Amino acid sequence: MTDFRIGHGYDVHALDDGLRLVLGGVEIPHAKGCVAHSDGDVAIHALCDALLGAAALGDIGLHFPDSSDEFRGIDSRILLRRVAALLRKKGYAIGNVDCTIRMQRPKLRPYIDRMREALAADLGIDADRVSVKATTTEQLGFEGREEGVSVSAVALIFRP
Ligand SMILES: [Zn+2]
Numbered sequence: 669m670t671d672f673r674i675g676h677g678y679d680v681h682a683l684d685d686g687l688r689l690v691l692g693g694v695e696i697p698h699a700k701g702c703v704a705h706s707d708g709d710v711a712i713h714a715l716c717d718a719l720l721g722a723a724a725l726g727d728i729g730l731h732f733p734d735s736s737d738e739f740r741g742i743d744s745r746i747l748l749r750r751v752a753a754l755l756r757k758k759g760y761a762i763g764n765v766d767c768t769i770r771m772q773r774p775k776l777r778p779y780i781d782r783m784r785e786a787l788a789a790d791l792g793i794d795a796d797r798v799s800v801k802a803t804t805t806e807q808l809g810f811e812g813r814e815e816g817v818s819v820s821a822v823a824l825i826f827r828p
Contacts (some may be wrong), residue, residue: 671827673760675722679713680810680818691769691776691817692783692800693745693790698774702817705734709744711769711800711819715787716744716751718765718823723755748790760825762791766799767821770811776802 687701692711702708716728725731731754732739732747739747755762765787769776780800788795805812 672763673722673724673825675718675720675823675825677714677717677719677721677727677821677823678818679710679717679728680816681708681710681713682816683814690744691779692767693748693786694779694782696774696776696779700814706732706739706742706747707744710817711767711783711821712744712748712787714819714821715765715767715823716747718767718821719751719755719762719825722823722825723758723760725754725758745786745790748787752791755825756792759827761828762793762797763824763826764793764797764799765791765821765823767801767819769800769802769817769819770805771802771817772804772807772812772814 681702681704683700684703689696689698689701690707690709713728783800784795784798788798810816
């Protein structure tokens, strides 16, 4: 019997003027970026938590504490690659991942396929197993007021 596991991840970062905006491993030109200890890639953080959650291996804060200088300003793609390597070490393969980015502006559609390709490369799986979706919140809540970005993610992993 294949040992299937699913996991869920959720992350929020505040937005502030003049910071880099990096989502799903892709830098996006915008007036605001995420406030963070790392590069603030909120999509990758949610995805890491979904993958770690599926394997019941804790969360991103446990593995990469934001009190550590090692992770200051770190490219979150490095964290995602480390999570994927940890799962492989535990005998898991990644079935698929799916995430939803909630952000009022800018329009993310032009960047979605590049995000999928970057994430797939880091996870070592085909891009057709990686889904990235973006939605506004119709001006409602902190995302709608452009005070922050939230991302939820799910992942399915399995041990053959
Ligand atoms: Zn984060």
